Amino acid sequence: xxxxxxxxxxxxxEEVCVSETVTEEQITVPENESCVPVSHMKFIIKKxxxxxxxxxxxxxxxxxxxxxxxxxxxxxxxxxQYTLNIICPYGKAAYRFELTVMPEEKPAVxxxxxxxxxxxxxxx
Numbered sequence: 001x002x003x004x005x006x007x008x009x010x011x012x013x014e015e016v017c018v019s020e021t022v023t024e025e026q027i028t029v030p031e032n033e034s035c036v037p038v039s040h041m042k043f044i045i046k047k048x049x050x051x052x053x054x055x056x057x058x059x060x061x062x063x064x065x066x067x068x069x070x071x072x073x074x075x076x077x078x079x080x081q082y083t084l085n086i087i088c089p090y091g092k093a094a095y096r097f098e099l100t101v102m103p104e105e106k107p108a109v110x111x112x113x114x115x116x117x118x119x120x121x122x123x124x
Contacts, residue, residue: 006104007047007118009040022046022060028068035075036101044101045069045084048120057086057095064089069099078102084120097121 022045029041036044045067053060065088072081079102086095098121 004118007044009043022049022065022067023063026063026065026067028066030069030071035078035080041069041082041101044099044118048084048097048099048118049086052086052095052120059086059088059093059095062088072098 024042027042027045029038029045031038049060049067059065065086068085068087070083070085072083073079079100082099082101084097084099086097088094099118100121101118
């Protein structure tokens with residue numbers, strides 16, 4: 001599976017519309033990564049989980065599922081690669097995706113917040 005989706009990360013004071021099934025406690029993001037802020041990566045993971053749920057991955061509906069993000073590339077340029085492991089606590093399935101995250105070029109019309117282009121590749 002290979003998906004490309006733009007994710008607009010809203011300002012902190014803006015109302016955020018993401019899935020209620022994924023909580024902050026379910027997501028593990030490395031703290032030492034400075035290319036993309038941790039808060040933005042957590043938001044991106046929530047949006048990816050929301051999309052994967054609509055694609056039929058049942059673990060993304062469970063409140064006990066863990067999302068573990070690990071860097072695959074060093075923070076050198078604007079393209080960052082990660083492994084996203086989605087782990088079912090009941091041992092039914094474990095999914096692994098490669099995420100490529102890069103800031104999107106700002107268009108002539110100013111967007112209200114930062115936008116990242118995320119490519120998810122992989123599956124079971």
